[in-house]
Structures are given as C-alpha cells and as structure tokens.
Amino acid sequence: MRGNMDTLELKKRANEVRKGIVTAVHGAKAGHPGGSLSAADIFTYLYFEEMNIDPANPKMEERDRFVLSKGHTAPGLYSALANRGYFPVEDLPTLRHLGSYLQGHPCLQHVPGVDMSSGSLGQGISAANGMALGAKLSGKDFRVYTLLGDGEIEEGQVWEAAMFAGYRKLDNLVVIVDNNGMQIDGRIEDVCSPYPIDKKFEAFNFHVINLADGNDMEQIRAAFKEARETKGMPTAIIAHTLKGKGVSFMEGQVDWHGKAPNDEEYKVAMADLERIGEALCQK
Amino acid sequence: MSEIKKIATREAYGKALAEFGEDYPDMVVLDADLAAATKTSVFKKKFPDRHIDCGIAEANMMGIAAGLSLTGKIPVASTFAMFASGRAFEQVRNSIGYPHLNVKIGATHAGITVGEDGASHQCNEDIALMRTIPGMTILNPSDAVEARACVKAALDYEGPVYMRFGRAAVPVINDREDYSFEMGKGVMLREGSDVTIVATGILVASALEAAERLEKEGISAEVINIHTIKPLDSDLITTSAGKTGKVVTAEEHSVIGGLGGAVCEALAESCPVPVCRIGINDVFGESGSAGALVIKYGLDGEGVYKKVKEFLKKF
Numbered sequence: 001m002r003g004n005m006d007t008l009e010l011k012k013r014a015n016e017v018r019k020g021i022v023t024a025v026h027g028a029k030a031g032h033p034g035g036s037l038s039a040a041d042i043f044t045y046l047y048f049e050e051m052n053i054d055p056a057n058p059k060m061e062e063r064d065r066f067v068l069s070k071g072h073t074a075p076g077l078y079s080a081l082a083n084r085g086y087f088p089v090e091d092l093p094t095l096r097h098l099g100s101y102l103q104g105h106p107c108l109q110h111v112p113g114v115d116m117s118s119g120s121l122g123q124g125i126s127a128a129n130g131m132a133l134g135a136k137l138s139g140k141d142f143r144v145y146t147l148l149g150d151g152e153i154e155e156g157q158v159w160e161a162a163m164f165a166g167y168r169k170l171d172n173l174v175v176i177v178d179n180n181g182m183q184i185d186g187r188i189e190d191v192c193s194p195y196p197i198d199k200k201f202e203a204f205n206f207h208v209i210n211l212a213d214g215n216d217m218e219q220i221r222a223a224f225k226e227a228r229e230t231k232g233m234p235t236a237i238i239a240h241t242l243k244g245k246g247v248s249f250m251e252g253q254v255d256w257h258g259k260a261p262n263d264e265e266y267k268v269a270m271a272d273l274e275r276i277g278e279a280l281c282q283k
Numbered sequence: 284m285s286e287i288k289k290i291a292t293r294e295a296y297g298k299a300l301a302e303f304g305e306d307y308p309d310m311v312v313l314d315a316d317l318a319a320a321t322k323t324s325v326f327k328k329k330f331p332d333r334h335i336d337c338g339i340a341e342a343n344m345m346g347i348a349a350g351l352s353l354t355g356k357i358p359v360a361s362t363f364a365m366f367a368s369g370r371a372f373e374q375v376r377n378s379i380g381y382p383h384l385n386v387k388i389g390a391t392h393a394g395i396t397v398g399e400d401g402a403s404h405q406c407n408e409d410i411a412l413m414r415t416i417p418g419m420t421i422l423n424p425s426d427a428v429e430a431r432a433c434v435k436a437a438l439d440y441e442g443p444v445y446m447r448f449g450r451a452a453v454p455v456i457n458d459r460e461d462y463s464f465e466m467g468k469g470v471m472l473r474e475g476s477d478v479t480i481v482a483t484g485i486l487v488a489s490a491l492e493a494a495e496r497l498e499k500e501g502i503s504a505e506v507i508n509i510h511t512i513k514p515l516d517s518d519l520i521t522t523s524a525g526k527t528g529k530v531v532t533a534e535e536h537s538v539i540g541g542l543g544g545a546v547c548e549a550l551a552e553s554c555p556v557p558v559c560r561i562g563i564n565d566v567f568g569e570s571g572s573a574g575a576l577v578i579k580y581g582l583d584g585e586g587v588y589k590k591v592k593e594f595l596k597k598f
Contacts, residue, residue, distance in 0.1 A: 117382040130350020160343035
C-alpha cells in the first residue's frame with residue numbers, strides 16, 4: 001500500500017536513511033556516499049509514501065517497481081529498504097562484505113525489495129521501460145520509477161530508452177535524474193556536459209518537471225503528484241540536489257563520490273545527522 | 284543433394300513463434316527494425332499487439348526484454364547475431380544473465396552464410412561470447428525441424444536462452460517421425476569407430492555427408508549433433524572420444540571459443556585425445572553467396588571430408 005505520512009515524519013525517516021547510508025559505507029570501507037545522500041530524500045519519499053508496496057511481500061504482483069539505474073548508490077536504496085522493513089537495519093554494515101547479501105551493486109536475487117539488478121550505468125532505465133510496457137500489455141495499473149545519475153545520462157542507452165518511452169507514451173513510467181552536478185571526474189559541466197537535461201527529455205516527448213530542490217520533501221511530494229496526474233506521456237523529474245547532503249564535510253565535494261569515511265569521519269558524520277534529527281524532533 | 288528440401292532456420296524460427304503464440308499468451312516478441320529479415324514479421328502478422336519494434340536500438344531492446352520478464356512475460360528479443368551478442372553483449376550479460384532472467388534471444392543471420400553483406404555482418408564470434416555468461420543456455424539448430432524444436436524448448440525453459448539461426452536455406456535433415464529434442468542432450472546420428480565428428484548447426488549436414496564418403500573408403504565416422512552448446516553434453520562426447528580416440532569438431536563459427544573450444548575444454552579434462560577444429564580459422568569473412576562461401580571456407584561436405592582425411596593421416 002502507499003504511505004500516508006506528514007512531511008515532518010518523512011524528513012525524520014530521510015535522516016534515518018542517511019544514517020544508514022553512512023553506517024553502511026563506513027562498514028564496507030568502500031562505496032558511494034555522495035550520490036546516496038543526495039538522493040536520500042527521493043529514496044525515502046518513494047519507499048515511505050509514493051509507491052504501492054508491501055515489505056512483507058516484496059514480490060507482490062501488483063506492486064509499483066523501482067529500478068536504481070545509478071546502481072552505485074546501492075547504500076541509499078538498501079538503507080531505504082532496511083528502514084522500510086524489508087530486512088534488518090543491523091545488516092547494513094555488512095555491505096560489500098564477502099558472504100553478505102548486500103552486494104556492492106543491487107542484485108535482485110539476493111536483496112529483498114530490489115526489483116532489478118543494476119550497476120552498469122544506462123541499463124536500468126531500459127529495464128524500467130520493459131516493466132512499464134509489461135504493465136500496459138497486461139492491462140495492470142502498477143507504476144515504475146527509475147533513478148538515474150546526471151553523469152549516467154551521458155550513456156547513449158539512456159537516450160535509446162528515452163526515445164522508446166516517449167514514443168510508446170509510457171505514462172506509468174517516472175524517470176528521476178539526481179542532478180547533483182558531479183560525477184567521478186569532476187563537475188558534470190566540466191567532464192562532458194549533459195546540459196540542458198530538461199530540454200533533452202522534452203525533445204524525447206517526456207513531461208518534464210524541474211524539481212528546484214530535490215532535497216525538499218514538500219517539493220518532492222508536489223513533483224510526484226504531478227507525475228501521477230500526467231497522462232499520455234512519461235514523466236522526467238530533474239531533481240536538483242546537493243551531493244553528500246546532510247554530512248557537513250561531504251556536501252558539494254566530488255571527492256566523496258566513491259569513498260568511505262574513516263572512523264573519525266564516521267563519528268563527525270553521525271554527529272551531523274544526530275543534530276539534524278534532534279532539530280527535526282523539536283519542530 | 285538437389286532433391287533434399289532446403290529451408291532457412293530463420294524461416295522456421297519465425298513460423299514457430301507464430302505457431303506457439305497462442306499456447307504461450309505471455310510471449311512478447313521484440314525486434315530492432317529487422318522484423319522482415321529475422322522473420323519475427325510472421326509472428327507480428329498474427330499477433331500485432333505482442334510484437335514490439337524497438338527501432339535500431341539493440342541495447343535498449345535487451346533491457347526492455349529484461350524488464351518485461353520481471354512482469355511475467357516471456358520476451359523473445361530478436362536481431363542479427365552480430366548485434367544480439369556483440370553490440371548488446373554487456374546488456375545481455377548484466378541485465379539478463381546476471382539476474383538470470385527468463386529472456387529468450389533469437390539471433391538470426393549468424394555465421395558466414397549471411398553471404399553478400401560481408402564480414403561486418405557475418406558473426407562468427409557469438410557462441411564464444413555467449414558461452415562466457417554464467418547460466419546462459421545456447422541452442423544452435425541444424426535445420427528447420429530442429430529450429431522449431433529449439434523455440435519450443437526455450438519457451439518451456441525458465442531462464443536465459445540464446446538461440447542461433449541462419450539466413451541461408453539449408454538442407455532439412457531431421458524430418459522424420461521419431462525426431463525428438465531434449466535440451467542439453469547431444470544426438471548420436473551415426474555410430475562409428477575410427478573418428479568422432481561433433482557438429483553443430485548447418486555443419487551437421489556437412490558432417491553426415493562427409494561420413495558417408497569416408498565410409499566408402501572404409502573409414503567409420505561417428506557423427507554427433509550438438510544442438511545445445513551450453514550446457515554441453517560432455518558425457519556423450521567423452522564416451523565417443525574414448526571409443527574412437529580422435530575427435531573432429533565442425534561449426535559455422537570461429538574455431539576459437541565455440542563448439543571446438545567447448546569440446547576441447549571438456550576432453551582436456553576427462554579424455555585427452557587429438558582434436559581437429561573445423562570452422563572459421565580466426566579470420567573475418569567476405570562478401571559472396573552463402574553457397575560459395577561455405578565451399579571457400581571448407582564448411583561443406585567436401586571440406587569436412589578433406590579435413591578429416593588430413594587429420595587421420597596425422598594421428
């Protein structure tokens with residue numbers, strides 16, 4: 001079933017999801033915190049509010065689907081799933097460990113709630129296309145969401161998929177671009193700029209929503225509501241986010257794209273998030 | 284050979300899709316702007332709503348197939364072997380193979396018999412590529428009858444399957460009442476004692492022709508049809524190798540990594556005997572008619588016969 005939470009409660013959950021991300025990556029001694037944290041509010045909104053899901057029945061036929069096309073931000077997805085009750089939050093620090101079901105990139109056979117294996121950039125959006133098409137062919141009304149990185153959309157396959165979704169009028173598909181402005185080699189406009197992102201999706205026959213602050217729960221809610229009301233074409237939400245959001249020394253720092261905090265940094269990061277959490281409790 | 288009926292395996296593939304469309308209502312056929320050539324157009328004519336043309340975008344097509352399978356559909360993604368296994372290799376590996384999804388890949392225009400289009404389109408590497416993907420089943424039928432059987436078997440099997448079909452009309456050799464198909468089981472077509480010829484695809488007919496000629500010279504050749512290259516029927520091949528002591532492999536594919544590679548790997552570990560690999564000898568093809576190319580590259584009955592004779596002189 002879909003969620004029914006007020007915005008403050010969602011913000012608190014998002015903060016818990018961030019703690020899980022930092023804890024998982026610290027435990028793994030590797031992984032991708034920057035893009036997990038930038039998308040934490042979107043992960044939270046999807047799993048706690050937007051999607052029709054049942055953590056007790058992860059394979060429910062009529063469920064909405066989510067494909068993490070930017071698979072390297074698995075810590076964000078895993079933390080959202082764990083906090084939502086798909087598996088114990090206590091397992092998050094086993095991320096990337098030998099023998100753990102929490103593989104470095106999402107694996108649908110091993111992780112409850114993961115709808116598609118991903119990790120190789122550009123491929124998830126095509127699988128999401130297939131799911132959305134499958135729903136249409138079967139006359140089912142489930143919806144499909146896929147999250148892409150802004151660096152990821154440099155992959156040509158993304159635009160093959162965009163062409164297909166626009167042409168086939170897959171209005172049960174929502175493509176979210178986490179536009180945190182950074183990829184491994186630097187700022188996206190300095191590497192091989194994919195801008196303008198909105199105009200590209202418009203040209204591929206998407207309804208485009210420019211989400212001015214993709215870390216603002218009210219704005220996220222409004223964007224997904226608009227997507228849900230859009231008929232006859234797929235929706236692309238271009239979410240302007242802050243890489244590393246919530247952890248002081250990671251915010252806006254490209255270095256934290258794919259690096260784990262050491263023990264000292266972990267303490268600072270968790271203290272940052274504790275403070276945010278306390279402030280939310282006083283509202 | 285003129286009295287023998289000839290049909291392209293791609294023709295049989297297209298017909299089979301259309302034939303089984305009714306019994307498999309979850310089947311969805313995908314193509315990448317080659318429906319007329321791959322023959323999925325035959326299915327499209329009968330089931331237009333379940334035929335999805337993805338345009339010239341094979342990478343996306345493989346991903347769509349993956350997604351469809353996760354909604355309970357049985358997608359059959361079709362394009363030329365070059366693009367299915369080459370261009371879209373990583374999508375097949377990561378989006379279909381890694382999650383072990385129930386996707387069928389119908390790859391047509393495999394091998395040198397693509398003919399006039401030339402080397403850019405003559406895929407002699409697809410079996411090698413697909414073999415490296417864990418859990419991938421590879422079917423390579425020897426004629427139209429077997430092509431139909433392959434499609435049925437793939438539809439009945441849960442998991443990823445790569446099916447390999449050809450463009451050119453080839454002899455129908457399995458048109459008999461007692462024909463049956465079991466995935467993963469090689470077929471003993473002819474028993475012999477001097478040499479084993481393990482063949483796949485259109486080389487099965489060439490192997491049978493060669494065996495007949497060899498018999499006239501007092502050489503007894505065993506002929507095994509390997510329609511399932513992966514998982515390989517190692518037991519049958521090893522047992523035969525143990526009996527004859529000499530093995531020839533024959534395929535319309537590079538001698539590297541295909542049936543020849545698979546057989547060598549199996550024999551090296553359990554029954555090391557001399558092996559002669561007949562196929563495309565690590566070169567690119569060229570334009571020409573399918574028939575002329577098959578002769579030039581030594582893949583016809585005569586070519587196989589000669590190679591076996593040379594091999595037997597050495598060992």
